[in-house]
Amino acid sequence: MTTLAGRHNIALVVIDLQIGVVANAHRRDEVLGAVSTLVDRARSAQVPVVWVRHSDEDLESGSNAWQIVSELSPLPDEAIVEKSYRDAFEGTKLEDVLADLNVGKLIVTGAQTDMCIRSTLHGALARGYDATLVSDAHTTEDMSRWGAPPPSAVVTHTNLYWSSQRAPGRLGGVIQSKDVKFERSN
Structure with a gap:
C-alpha cells in the first residue's frame, strides 16, 4: 500500500546485528537463527537484503564489536x-538504496527493539513505506536496571503496538518469521 509511487518491491532489512550490540541480547541465538533463515529465503526469492550497521562513541567503526555477527554474512552485492x-x-544512504531497488515495503529484523528497531519502523512509515516487523526476529538487551521493562516485555509490547500501526496510505504490521512471504514484483 506504500505511498511511494512505482515502489512495489519489498526488502528484508537487517538492523544492527553486530557483535557488540547482541552480545547480551535476549533470545540471541533464536533471533539470529530466525534472521538467518529469513535471509536465506529472501535470497532464494531474489528479494534484496539490506544490512544496517551502527557506529558511535560506544561502538567504534572498524572494531570487533562493530562487525556483523559471524552467524550472518552479507553477500558482496548486498548493501550495508x-x-x-x-x-x-x-x-544515511538507506533511502537511496531502497529507491534504486524500487522498494516500498520493508520487512524489519534486528536489534535493539526499543531503540533502533522502533526508530527505524517509525522513520519508514513517516517516509511513505509500509513497514512490517518480524515478531520473532528482533531483540534487545536487559536495561531494567535503568527502569526499562525486562527484554521479553519490551519485545512483546513492541509487537503489540506495531501490529496496528498505520498512516494514510501506509501500513505497519507484525508477522512471524515462518509466515513471511517474499515476492518480488520485477
Whole structure:
C-alpha cells in the first residue's frame, strides 16, 4: 500500500546485528537463527537484503564489536548502510538504496527493539513505506536496571503496538518469521 509511487518491491532489512550490540541480547541465538533463515529465503526469492550497521562513541567503526555477527554474512552485492542515529534513514544512504531497488515495503529484523528497531519502523512509515516487523526476529538487551521493562516485555509490547500501526496510505504490521512471504514484483 506504500505511498511511494512505482515502489512495489519489498526488502528484508537487517538492523544492527553486530557483535557488540547482541552480545547480551535476549533470545540471541533464536533471533539470529530466525534472521538467518529469513535471509536465506529472501535470497532464494531474489528479494534484496539490506544490512544496517551502527557506529558511535560506544561502538567504534572498524572494531570487533562493530562487525556483523559471524552467524550472518552479507553477500558482496548486498548493501550495508552505515548509520550513527537510531533511525536508519537519518544521515544515511538507506533511502537511496531502497529507491534504486524500487522498494516500498520493508520487512524489519534486528536489534535493539526499543531503540533502533522502533526508530527505524517509525522513520519508514513517516517516509511513505509500509513497514512490517518480524515478531520473532528482533531483540534487545536487559536495561531494567535503568527502569526499562525486562527484554521479553519490551519485545512483546513492541509487537503489540506495531501490529496496528498505520498512516494514510501506509501500513505497519507484525508477522512471524515462518509466515513471511517474499515476492518480488520485477
